[in-house]
Amino acid sequence: MKRRALIAGNWKMHTSVIDGCDLATKVAKSAVGADDRDVLLAPPFTIISEVGHVLRGSSVLLAGQNVCWEAQGAFTGEISPVMLTDIGAIGAIIGHSERRQIFGESDEMINKRVVGALDHDLMVILCIGETLEEREQERTFAVIKQQLSAGLSGVTREQTSRLVIAYEPVWAIGTGKTASKEQAQEAHAYIRSLVSELFEKEVAEQMRILYGGSVKPANVDELMAQPDIDGALVGGAALDAESFGRIINFK
Numbered sequence: 512m513k514r515r516a517l518i519a520g521n522w523k524m525h526t527s528v529i530d531g532c533d534l535a536t537k538v539a540k541s542a543v544g545a546d547d548r549d550v551l552l553a554p555p556f557t558i559i560s561e562v563g564h565v566l567r568g569s570s571v572l573l574a575g576q577n578v579c580w581e582a583q584g585a586f587t588g589e590i591s592p593v594m595l596t597d598i599g600a601i602g603a604i605i606g607h608s609e610r611r612q613i614f615g616e617s618d619e620m621i622n623k624r625v626v627g628a629l630d631h632d633l634m635v636i637l638c639i640g641e642t643l644e645e646r647e648q649e650r651t652f653a654v655i656k657q658q659l660s661a662g663l664s665g666v667t668r669e670q671t672s673r674l675v676i677a678y679e680p681v682w683a684i685g686t687g688k689t690a691s692k693e694q695a696q697e698a699h700a701y702i703r704s705l706v707s708e709l710f711e712k713e714v715a716e717q718m719r720i721l722y723g724g725s726v727k728p729a730n731v732d733e734l735m736a737q738p739d740i741d742g743a744l745v746g747g748a749a750l751d752a753e754s755f756g757r758i759i760n761f762k
């Protein structure tokens with residue numbers, strides 16, 4: 512079954528208003544004609560509204576880098592699903608390894624974010640992946656299983672149509688080390704089998720599973736050629752218009 516590819520750029524804590532708008536303009540141009548795939552940008556919250564203006568009229572989708580589970584209230588420092596919808600974002604990245612590792616977000620908190628976002632009709636990109644230590648201890652599959660089943664607790668079958676999984680081995684993020692296409696494919700196939708167990712086969716067949724971790728123009732084509740890799744979540748290379756343009760137009 513052919514799933515529609517998704518190339519997502521995670522700008523993390525980078526870009527000013529001027530730089531971000533300039534980058535978004537270039538990304539929108541690169542996405543012209545790439546009609547058989549989705550392109551998404553997740554800028555920092557400070558410029559998400561401006562970037563949204565730049566992207567208006569283009570095919571490029573807008574998302575937050577995180578989202579709270581509540582619609583509003585006393586949650587200092589958080590952004591709600593309603594706020595994201597208000598400025599034209601259609602989804603959010605949740606559970607990025609930097610949120611888990613640096614900011615101590617637990618599977619339980621990540622699950623609250625996933626359920627809250629889906630309940631507010633957002634699209635969710637749920638990130639999962641093992642550390643180097645976990646891989647060396649041969650715990651990769653156990654970690655994937657734990658993060659996926661905990662992260663998706665309470666998600667309904669109907670909501671899975673707005674769910675995307677991103678497999679991001681922590682040791683490959685921002686390090687220049689990419690998982691080999693075989694390592695990535697193996698993990699993706701395993702994730703798909705888990706989605707089938709958690710929901711059903713049809714859900715697993717439709718679920719988009721992105722690879723993330725040092726995706727570059729030089730490796731995107733071979734990664735995207737793998738049967739269970741349906742897209743990429745790109746950090747560093749998404750900050751360079753030319754590189755990201757090439758990634759969007761993977762062959």
Ligand code: PGA
Binds near residue numbers: 683686687726746748
């Ligand atoms: P990277 O980041 O492409 O810089 O490795 C990927 C990510 O963290 O989503």
